[in-house]
Amino acid sequence: MLRKPILALSANTKVRDILTKAPVTRAVVARFIPGDDTVKAVKTVADVRAKGMQVSLDFLGEGVSTLADAKATVAAYVELLDQLQAATLIAGAEVSVKLSAVGQSLPGGDIIALEHARQIVTSAYSRGARVTFDMEDHTTVDSTLQTLFAIRQDFPDVGVAIQAMLHRTADDLEKLTGRGSRVRLVKGAYNEPEQVAYQGAENVDLAYVRALKILMAGDGHPMVGSHDPRLIAIAGQLARESNRTPDSYEFQMLFGIRTTEQERLAAEGNTVRIYLPYGSDWYGYFTRRLAERPANLLFFVRSMLTK
């Protein structure tokens, strides 16, 4: 019920200023975002790997407004990949990229984002890592899929996040279930209007299950991006019915959320990948986490009042 108002309020610049400048914020943010820089990110990767899980790293930032910032994002990913390789943590690692962080929203953005995404993908693949494109709000889906299909001509298993809440998803999945196609299915974290997206938790969950069935029955590599116990159980059941082996699909969860469940799934022999955001531009990511669970907001407000 509070999800939409929180997302709408978080777009207000005054709220942004208060939240980002409050001294207590960084401490609360650390639950979801382990660090600001590459050194801390690589150290956290080592911790996650020691628990038998893999990672997908996200250099935080979105909607860059200058070409220089877009280029800086590319440079940050290349530096990260270098550091992962130097620390012998590159095998099986993945980076997650928001195309709006590499220029998608600039004038001529489709071409800029394609070129920048290609640089990151080339750098990752040359070291043995993989890439998945995050999905942002519904206005970016066509452009993101266009970029994905262009890049897949050279790198066929580049992954993409698909949002179950969008009405268009069943149609999009028809083009995404081919051999080796890596698709991360998520509910969708953005404030979407009813013209394009299912409203209400139950409708979104039902759409998620329909999409899961398509992915598990297909020839691709489904990546179940959810913390929802019911959906995780259904995904396991569908995988068994499709005779999938644990290396042919995976569970993905966000850093800091349901960690006991993450470790339980890994201990049972499942492939588990932790989405690991790092960097100083954490506001958008953080407020989406607050919106997903109002209890996070209460915890945050209480921390501010008691400091």
Ligand code: FAD
């Ligand atoms: P929910 O019903 O929201 O949560 C189920 C349970 O998980 C809750 O009851 C609670 O116990 C726990 N939980 C969930 N969220 C939180 C939280 N913030 N804090 C504390 N506990 C929580 N969305 C996009 O739109 N684009 C993307 O590219 C994208 N990438 C993602 C990548 C991964 C690996 C994951 C896991 C999610 C991603 N998301 C993305 C976010 C996703 O769309 C959902 O908003 C988010 O996962 C919450 O939905 P849920 O399936 O976990 O179910």
